[in-house]
Amino acid sequence: MTAGDLDRPTATERLPIIDGHNDALLALLRNPERPDSLLERSALGHLDLPRAEDGGFAGGFFALFTPSGRSSGPRPRDAAASYELPFPPTPSVVRAQRFTGTLAARLFRDERAAAGRLEVVRTVAELRSCLERRVLAAIFHIEGAEAIDPGLDALEVLYQTGLRSLGLVWSRPNAFGHGVPFKFPSSPDTGPGLTDLGRALVRACNQLGILIDLSHLNEKGFWDVARLSQAPLVATHSNAHALCPAARNLTDEQLRAIRDSDGMVGLNFAVSMLRADGRPDAATPLEVMVRHLDHLIERLGEDKVGFGSDFDGTIVPSAIKDAAGLPRLIEALRDAGYGEALLRKLAFENWLRVLERTWRA
Numbered sequence: 076m077t078a079g080d081l082d083r084p085t086a087t088e089r090l091p092i093i094d095g096h097n098d099a100l101l102a103l104l105r106n107p108e109r110p111d112s113l114l115e116r117s118a119l120g121h122l123d124l125p126r127a128e129d130g131g132f133a134g135g136f137f138a139l140f141t142p143s144g145r146s147s148g149p150r151p152r153d154a155a156a157s158y159e160l161p162f163p164p165t166p167s168v169v170r171a172q173r174f175t176g177t178l179a180a181r182l183f184r185d186e187r188a189a190a191g192r193l194e195v196v197r198t199v200a201e202l203r204s205c206l207e208r209r210v211l212a213a214i215f216h217i218e219g220a221e222a223i224d225p226g227l228d229a230l231e232v233l234y235q236t237g238l239r240s241l242g243l244v245w246s247r248p249n250a251f252g253h254g255v256p257f258k259f260p261s262s263p264d265t266g267p268g269l270t271d272l273g274r275a276l277v278r279a280c281n282q283l284g285i286l287i288d289l290s291h292l293n294e295k296g297f298w299d300v301a302r303l304s305q306a307p308l309v310a311t312h313s314n315a316h317a318l319c320p321a322a323r324n325l326t327d328e329q330l331r332a333i334r335d336s337d338g339m340v341g342l343n344f345a346v347s348m349l350r351a352d353g354r355p356d357a358a359t360p361l362e363v364m365v366r367h368l369d370h371l372i373e374r375l376g377e378d379k380v381g382f383g384s385d386f387d388g389t390i391v392p393s394a395i396k397d398a399a400g401l402p403r404l405i406e407a408l409r410d411a412g413y414g415e416a417l418l419r420k421l422a423f424e425n426w427l428r429v430l431e432r433t434w435r436a
Contacts, residue, residue, distance in 0.1 A: 089131025090418060091206050092401055093426040095311035095341025095383025096136050097122050100178045102387035113185045113193065121386035121397040124193060127211050129399035133423065134205060134212030136240050136311055137182060141166045141174040141221055143247065156352050160257040162247045171221035172229065179236065182213060195237050198436045199427060206423065219245035225272060227279050234283050239434060241280060242288035243273060243296070251276050252296040259353040261322035268295035277303045284435030297329055306433045307338035312383030314348045315370040321348050330374040339429045340371055341383020344391040357393040361407040364392065377417055381425045
């Protein structure tokens with residue numbers, strides 16, 4: 076497949092999809108019933124290399140996330156439609172660095188063993204090459220900056236290792252800012268903004284060319300990043316608050332700021348962040364996803380929306396089920412009147428555009 080062929084998939088080819096977020100590395104580590112590698116097919120969870128190849132999952136942001144020190148406790152999937160759950164504990168820098176190293180090593184071992192079927196990419200040129208060669212492109216992403224020390228030394232080391240995307244927070248406070256809680260219904264305005272160290276981290280990410288992921292950051296922190304950052308504003312896996320009033324979703328005012336920065340939003344497949352009632356119901360129809368995409372495109376424009384599945388980190392619609400089911404979403408969008416040019420933008424072109432504006436190489 077040549078560069079031009081990316082624009083013209085044949086009837087027998089899958090439209091290549093770049094995805095804004097998955098938790099597959101953590102899911103493999105935490106579920107002993109799954110194979111100990113991304114390279115082996117499983118009937119459990121959402122994502123592995125064989126299912127990615129089946130569904131056209133061509134590349135994605137592979138999250139390295141450090142769980143809280145104790146059992147994760149209740150989650151929205153366990154809760155009633157109205158809920159407010161306490162913040163999980165924040166891990167120490169030492170624990171987060173150790174856990175991040177464990178997940179990174181797992182990713183790099185799989186890359187070495189993949190025989191050219193999976194590569195960790197550090198530049199847009201490498202990402203494009205993977206798309207053309209049908210090699211799964213893994214973007215090294217950290218969700219929650221707990222592994223970054225106050226002197227930001229770890230940031231430099233992680234960048235050299237391959238880090239190209241960083242979520243400042245998960246759904247808990249840390250040294251850099253405050254995440255939104257698991258709360259529904261709720262505004263994302265749930266606490267104070269970035270700390271002084273958080274502002275320093277934003278500036279350092281801009282200097283290195285690391286994408287700053289706004290998903291899970293509370294509203295005051297969002298506006299702090301919007302004022303400070305010289306890069307496009309990006310939320311890798313978030314939805315429209317106007318359609319689903321979860322604390323993690325983005326208001327129309329936030330969407331306008333992302334539009335004005337030439338950034339983008341990746342649609343989160345989490346049913347609890349899609350449904351108007353916030354319920355974790357896997358029977359949620361694909362039409363609900365279409366409505367969120369319609370809203371995001373109306374507010375942001377066709378060039379600033381993509382996919383951010385949150386595979387292996389949430390409950391997704393059963394009609395999709397896993398990465399192999401992505402063509403069913405594409406067909407639902409075709410049925411809803413989405414043309415081929417727009418589908419290419421949503422699938423991969425918009426992610427390529429925003430990364431070209433963000434990464435240094």
